[in-house]
Amino acid sequence: MTNSPLTPGIVPGRLPAETYCRNFADHEPPLDAHEARVAADRCYFCHDAPCITACPTSIDIPLFIRQIATGTAEVAAKTIWSQNILGGICARVCPTETLCEEACVREAAEGKPVEIGRLQRFATDKAMAKGLHPFARAAGTGKRIAVVGAGPAGLACAHRLAMHGHDVVIFERRPKAGGLNEYGIASYKATGGFAQKEVDWLLQIGGIEIRTGMELGRDISLDQLTSDFDAVFLGIGLAGVNALRAAGEDLSGVHNAVDFIAELRQAPDVATLPIGRDVVVIGGGMTAVDAAVQSKLLGAETVTIVYRRGQEKMSASGYEQEHAAQAGVRIIHNAAPVRVLGNGSAEAVEFAYTSDGPTGLTLSAETFTLKADQVFKAIGQTLTGAPGTLPVAGGKLAGASGKVWVGGDCAAGGEDLTVTAVAEGRDAAEAMHIQLMAL
Incomplete structure (x- = not known):
């Protein structure tokens, strides 16, 4: 997401330097020793x-x-x-x-x-x-496992496999490991480069090699991996983004929320990231909330989340919705985008009110318009190059060679939660270990 000459209102540096420091400081300060004892x-x-x-x-x-x-x-x-x-x-x-x-x-x-x-x-x-890793690696088994994706599922899988004495190679398409933790969460939730520090700490177990810049389907194939390795784990996440399917979606100033969050996470100075005066975020999940709140923290004057269904169906938790409201974000429910208005660049978004009945979502003839020089799409992600998610049976990729496991968001039924991805990666590793040791 970069500034465009067609969108002069989207500029960096709207706020004083000290305000950025305050806005993007640790959202939930850690407990000290006394507070922890009291809480415990x-x-x-x-x-x-x-x-x-x-x-x-x-x-x-x-x-x-x-x-x-x-x-x-x-x-x-x-x-x-x-x-x-x-x-x-x-x-x-x-x-x-x-x-x-x-x-x-x-x-x-x-x-x-x-x-x-x-x-x-x-x-x-x-x-x-303390800098020490609390787990020791078992004696080497001679087995090699490929893990595709260095996100929460892949890292958890790799660590557990390494603990069992297997050698693991992780293939990651991005420049850094971490996946969602590194690229997909609000900056104020994990400050000080914590995601990378945790990856470095995890790798102290030994037996894990990470190869970045390696994408499945471009640099490596599944057939190649199943041939070269004793087992394969796919934790590739969901890199594709759903389209609005609304007129004007291609106007300058319309961006994917996940790209915005990733760019913000990687920015050495958040003050250099351009933001509009009037921001509209379309969606109802955590990505929508993170994009909206951070837009406000970057200096946007008005920020509005618009969700097509009722509040009770928003996947963002009540706590996160309240946090957005406290940050000055307005949330509008039961409205769907009809078109993005503008001459070359976004100027407003027209919405239609919706009703959610037994036959699905229905758009009414009644519409309203929100001023917007920047629009973020946060309406769900998909597998790159494929619709939906990977079919999984018992943790394995259905129809595969019997050597391929799947976990995290790319798996059918994925919950878009770091903790669930960790559980699936860990459990897949245990299942892989049992199968490998039985051979």
Whole structure:
């Protein structure tokens, strides 16, 4: 996403330098040692622990909180990492308010759950600061596995395979490893280059090689991988972006929200990123919220999210929607884009009100127009070069050679959550290990 001579209103540097520093500082400051002990003391340490069931990676949450309460945060971190090797980033980006914290008994009793996410961050940050990797590699097996995609699923899969003594080569199409964690989340959720620090820490296990700039279908083929390696894991994510299918979509000033977020994440100075005065974001998920909030933080005067269905169907959590509202973002429901208006560049977007009935979404004849010199599309992603997602049966790619597993967003039923991708990568690695050792 770059500035265009056709869109003079989209410019960088709208705010004073100190405002950018404040806006893109750590959104959720870490707990200090005293705060962590106080927060840990609120846990009931339930024997049936509904928080564990609600966690996609099944972390033993009461155990790690008890370990924090007894002053052994590094031990707590190992408890976390034994189930979720990317526990540090998940502590920052997980929608804990709809997962473990929503299931917390304190939430049901008092309306205020134990701060599980912040406690997880406290433990993992403290242990990572020591610089040591808590897991050792098993004796080499002589088996080689290809992992395509260095996102959460691929990294989790590779780490677990390496722990079992296998040699892993990760093929990643982008210049950096990390996937969604590096390119796809709001900058204020993972500051200080944390995503790359976590990748470097993870690689300390040994036995993992990452080859960047390697794309499946362009630089390597699935047939080649299944021939050269003992097993293959596909964690390629969803790189394609759905189209608006509305007139004017090709006007200057209309961008994919995922590209905007990626460019912002990689910008050495966020003040250099151009932003419009009036921004409209079309979509209802986390990508829409992240794009909208960061547009406001970059200095856009008005930012509006427009979602085609009702609030209850937005995939962005209630917490994130409230965060957007507090940042000054307006959210409009039950409206779909009809066309982007402008002479060469976007000037406004026309929407039609919608109704969501038994037969699907219906557009009414009643419309309204929002001024917009910049429009971000956040209406879902697809596999590059293919519709939908990869068909999976029992973690394996349906119809493949029996050597190919799939996980993360590219798999049918993918949830677009880092923590779910980690769980799928980890579980695929265990299944691959069992099969490889039986050969």
